[in-house]
Amino acid sequence: MTQPAPASTAPPPRRFQLPSLSTLGPLIALLIAVIVFSSQSPRFFSGTNFSLILQQISYTAVLAIGQTLIILIAGIDLSIGIVMALGGLVMAKLATQSGLNPLLAIGAGFLTTMFFGFLNSQIITRLRVPPFIATLGMLGIVTALNQTYSGSQTLSNLPPALTALGNTFKIGGTAITYGTVLMLVLYLIAWFVLSETAPGRHVYAVGNNPEAARLSGIPINRLTVTVYTVAGLLYGIAALILVARTGVGDPNAGQTDNLDSITAVVLGGTSLFGGRGNVLGTLLGAIIVGVFRNGLQLIGIASVYQSLITGILIIAAVALDQVSRRKG
Amino acid sequence: MTAPYNPPAPAAPLVMEARNLVKKYGSVIAMNGADFELRPGEILAVIGDNGAGKSSLIKALSGATIPDSGEMFLDGQQIAFRSPIDARRNGIETVYQDLAVAPAMTIAENLFLGREILKPGPLGRLFRLLDKKKMHDEATRHMQGLQFAIKSMRQPVETLSGGQRQGVAVARSAAFARHVVIMDEPTAALGVREGNMVLDLIRKVRDSGLPVILISHNMPHVFEVADRIHVHRMGKRAAILDPKRISMADTVSVMTGAIRPEDLSADMLAG
Ligand SMILES: Nc1ncnc2c1ncn2[C@@H]1O[C@H](COP(=O)(O)OP(=O)(O)O)[C@@H](O)[C@H]1O
Numbered sequence: 001m002t003q004p005a006p007a008s009t010a011p012p013p014r015r016f017q018l019p020s021l022s023t024l025g026p027l028i029a030l031l032i033a034v035i036v037f038s039s040q041s042p043r044f045f046s047g048t049n050f051s052l053i054l055q056q057i058s059y060t061a062v063l064a065i066g067q068t069l070i071i072l073i074a075g076i077d078l079s080i081g082i083v084m085a086l087g088g089l090v091m092a093k094l095a096t097q098s099g100l101n102p103l104l105a106i107g108a109g110f111l112t113t114m115f116f117g118f119l120n121s122q123i124i125t126r127l128r129v130p131p132f133i134a135t136l137g138m139l140g141i142v143t144a145l146n147q148t149y150s151g152s153q154t155l156s157n158l159p160p161a162l163t164a165l166g167n168t169f170k171i172g173g174t175a176i177t178y179g180t181v182l183m184l185v186l187y188l189i190a191w192f193v194l195s196e197t198a199p200g201r202h203v204y205a206v207g208n209n210p211e212a213a214r215l216s217g218i219p220i221n222r223l224t225v226t227v228y229t230v231a232g233l234l235y236g237i238a239a240l241i242l243v244a245r246t247g248v249g250d251p252n253a254g255q256t257d258n259l260d261s262i263t264a265v266v267l268g269g270t271s272l273f274g275g276r277g278n279v280l281g282t283l284l285g286a287i288i289v290g291v292f293r294n295g296l297q298l299i300g301i302a303s304v305y306q307s308l309i310t311g312i313l314i315i316a317a318v319a320l321d322q323v324s325r326r327k328g
Numbered sequence: 329m330t331a332p333y334n335p336p337a338p339a340a341p342l343v344m345e346a347r348n349l350v351k352k353y354g355s356v357i358a359m360n361g362a363d364f365e366l367r368p369g370e371i372l373a374v375i376g377d378n379g380a381g382k383s384s385l386i387k388a389l390s391g392a393t394i395p396d397s398g399e400m401f402l403d404g405q406q407i408a409f410r411s412p413i414d415a416r417r418n419g420i421e422t423v424y425q426d427l428a429v430a431p432a433m434t435i436a437e438n439l440f441l442g443r444e445i446l447k448p449g450p451l452g453r454l455f456r457l458l459d460k461k462k463m464h465d466e467a468t469r470h471m472q473g474l475q476f477a478i479k480s481m482r483q484p485v486e487t488l489s490g491g492q493r494q495g496v497a498v499a500r501s502a503a504f505a506r507h508v509v510i511m512d513e514p515t516a517a518l519g520v521r522e523g524n525m526v527l528d529l530i531r532k533v534r535d536s537g538l539p540v541i542l543i544s545h546n547m548p549h550v551f552e553v554a555d556r557i558h559v560h561r562m563g564k565r566a567a568i569l570d571p572k573r574i575s576m577a578d579t580v581s582v583m584t585g586a587i588r589p590e591d592l593s594a595d596m597l598a599g
């Protein structure tokens with residue numbers, strides 16, 4: 001016969017929805033960074049510079065939407081930057097060397113990045129390879145593919161359709177690129193879908209408790225495939241924004257974006273264990289990374305240290321999150 | 329609070345019935361000609377030693393495994409479930425032992441997980457847009473109906489105690505079950521007070537008219553709520569006991585094989 005278990009006392013209900021340490025921390029870090037950089041460089045605090053920061057982060061921020069979706073279902077994508085680079089190469093090469101209609105070239109680029117997202121999902125759901133390994137393998141494969149496909153050459157002289165997102169319009173004297181606007185719109189769409197639609201909630205459920213999701217009749221594999229494929233589409237859009245910004249298809253693009261996108265997600269308070277987080281937090285995370293990069297550059301700190309700061313930021317963010325969770 | 333259980337006339341149709349179920353895993357025989365009967369509006373406890381085959385029986389009834397042979401009936405109609413979703417479509421809800429809830433999500437979201445209420449019209453059909461207000465209102469109404477004291481349906485489940493969480497799982501099954509609620513060890517991980525809370529909830533589900541299959545190791549709990557006790561032993565049903573007429577000690581003896589069911593006096597057996 002079973003022993004009665006010791007009476008467990010109900011934990012006191014948590015105080016409601018106070019911004020946790022993990023969302024407050026990054027905001028404070030951002031605030032301090034803005035104050036410090038403003039005092040060190042007269043060029044930092046200006047509409048033009050803020051617009052530049054948004055433009056600089058725009059493609060990474062779009063990648064980070066995809067990374068957020070994937071991390072929410074307790075996955076990870078380490079092939080994110082390299083697949084984006086491939087998308088850019090396909091667009092640039094088809095539009096220049098093959099003379100394809102630029103819009104078709106862009107479409108082919110989107111299909112390429114979606115295909116690799118889809119391929120990742122197939123390796124994960126069918127072959128049961130953990131996402132970390134599946135996408136690490138894909139990183140190696142696509143890196144080689146990029147070099148062979150482009151002959152290690154940068155592709156330039158792109159038609160205007162490929163660089164249109166780099167064009168600007170003015171709001172009160174400050175020039176803003178269409179790429180920046182597209183990035184912000186994509187964040188709003190992602191936020192809306194995640195919080196207001198059934199598939200969006202299923203993303204959280206699958207990351208939160210996959211067994212509960214399965215027993216509730218949520219098709220986990222189908223959702224996984226959808227998430228990685230949609231992420232792939234976002235990599236394609238990021239590729240177009242990047243190509244528009246730089247004016248070239250670059251086989252060496254995207255190499256820091258695994259770290260940068262994960263940093264943005266984590267700084268934004270999304271748990272690497274899945275099921276918790278907010279995509280708008282990721283935007284905040286991407287902005288923090290961008291502000292640090294930009295500010296350090298303006299006050300004349302060498303770029304090696306920028307990568308050092310990003311490294312410290314990501315570790316600090318996760319450590320802070322763990323500490324706040326233990327207390328909570 | 330406990331409405332007296334009025335045993336339906338023996339002629340009342342069975343809600344669920346299984347005959348001669350067999351399930352083998354290699355040389356292990358998990359079910360060896362198991363029979364099963366569930367009557368309308370009753371709490372039927374299923375007890376048995378570890379390895380007796382209780383879970384195998386329950387999994388067959390809930391569609392989680394497919395028996396090698398044997399027949400199952402729901403309201404007299406023969407059924408063959410191929411998945412838990414199949415069983416659910418037929419109004420059979422299962423509360424699994426290991427708390428099938430998503431802790432970071434709200435109570436309302438957990439209640440409707442996998443069958444969310446969508447906005448009417450194309451917004452719901454095409455864009456699968458949630459009707460959050462309706463979900464919240466219905467969750468509140470349902471939980472109040474079960475007298476489940478919770479302040480807000482917008483609370484994440486992880487802010488609840490273990491008993492309350494199990495309560496959410498029970499409430500969810502009660503909300504969607506049209507025929508049968510199956511619960512596998514719903515009080516196993518709970519303390520005394522919380523266990524009692526869940527037992528209360530189980531009675532309320534029964535009193536609302538739904539029959540409940542309750543798998544449990546906890547004899548006091550079984551004797552507190554069960555209308556009949558199905559004793560499972562070595563892959564089949566050994567006896568159906570009447571908890572009002574047999575002692576806990578004798579029940580345990582039947583379960584372990586120390587007493588053969590044939591040696592019990594006839595009035596200890598439930599019809
Ligand atoms: N999936 C399985 N694979 C192999 N053997 C199993 C499986 N499920 C159950 N069994 C075996 O069937 C027998 C009955 O198990 P089970 O139905 O879980 O009993 P209970 O729930 O009463 O403890 C046990 O000997 C168990 O080891």
Ligand SMILES: [Mg+2]
Nearest residue numbers: 379382383384
């Ligand atoms: Mg069992």
